[in-house]
Amino acid sequence: MNLVENTIPESPLQQIQDALLTKHGVRLSIKRDDLLHPIIHGNKWRKLKYNLVAFAHSGKSELLTFGGAFSNHLYASAAAGKIFRLSTRAIVRGPQLDQRNPTLRFAKACGMQLHPVTRIEYRQRNSPEYLEQLQQRFTKAFILPEGGTNAAALKGVAELANSLPEHQFLVCATGSGGTLAGLLSGQTQTQVMGIAVLKNAEYLKTQIAKLQPSPNCDWRLLCDHHDAGYGRFSPELWRFCQWFERTHKVPLEPIYSGKMLYALWQLIEQDYFPSGSHIIAIHTGGLQGKDGLRYRGLIGAN
Structure with a gap:
């Protein structure tokens, strides 16, 4: 599985024409990473790419990661397992699995x-002691952090930054911080801006x-555009997305890229x-999340 040589082609850059601009x-240009791959798209592929390479050289035979019930990372990791014929496991937040949940x-x-755990246990997901317990339980597992954020992930995201034309501002949605940190690893002489999608960020x-x-450039994180917090969004934000x-x-979708563009x-x-100024905004994908929002009745069928 040589994913570096057999890589996915770069996503397109779409110029936006609007009276406001x-x-x-x-x-304003949008880096359409939602078009990077039909299933494993956006920043999830960027973060997975070199982690899958590391997994291939680790001597382990299965990939174990973490996620909530509607996690984009869980979805992408499962898809990667199917496409590259890898055995995958996930520690899932919540004591029970909803069998109708579209992501699961x-x-x-x-x-x-899928291995559901209580929310209390899930909070230990970054604890060295807990990770050691999991490694002893799943001895053949290559353990990947929640969201896929680690040094290998940053290397993949840096390739995105290196692919871009001249610009003054590079903007992305920020949940765990991995995408923003990865952009700072690239050769971009610009200001990178993260729009935090959660409260108290x-x-x-x-x-x-x-x-x-x-970092290779100046950066800042804007924390006042979370629109009531992670996973939440106002009717105004959703109308903007539509x-x-x-x-x-x-x-x-109104959780990541929609919230970022609204801000x-x-x-x-x-x-x-x-x-x-030339602004480039990164569409980090995550469109599968709309199925979960429809399932919970948070957005309409269309």
Whole structure:
């Protein structure tokens, strides 16, 4: 399994034309990583790529990772297992599995073995003692952190930064901080901006700095655009996502990329970016999450 030589081609860059951009004198391009692969797309493929290479050289025979019931990472890891014929397991947050949950149904259909744990146990997922217990229980497992964020993940995300044309601002949604830290590892002479999608995200600044202590450019994390917190979104945000898809033919979900673009639109309206700036926003995929939102009745069928 030589994934470096047999890699997925780069995703396209889509130029957005809109009266708001013209009014404020800025250019906006969207890096369409949602088109990177039909199933394993966005930042999940970027993070998985070199972790799968490491797994192939580890001597282990199965991949074990962590995720919530609607996790994009769990979905992508299960898909990778199916595509590359790997044995996969996941420690799933929550004491029971909802057999109708679309994300979990997909994971099981891919052959992933799911191990539900209580929320209390799940909080130990980064504890060295807990990880050692899991390693003793699953002796053949290559353990991948929740979200796939580690040094190998940063290497994959850096390739995204290296693929981009000249720009002044690079913007991404930020959940765990891995994507932002990976962008800082690339050769981009710009300002990288993260839009935190969860409340009280200031702690991520320390985490990002720990992941990438020697960034190649200036960066900042904006923590006031979470729209009520992780997994939550206002009717206004969802209407924006629907409008953006109709107008610019870019599908969005309101948890990550939709929330990021909604914040970016407001910042442009507020003249945050100097006239003449070229902004690149990264669409990190995660569109499978819309199935989970529909399943829970949080968005309509269309």
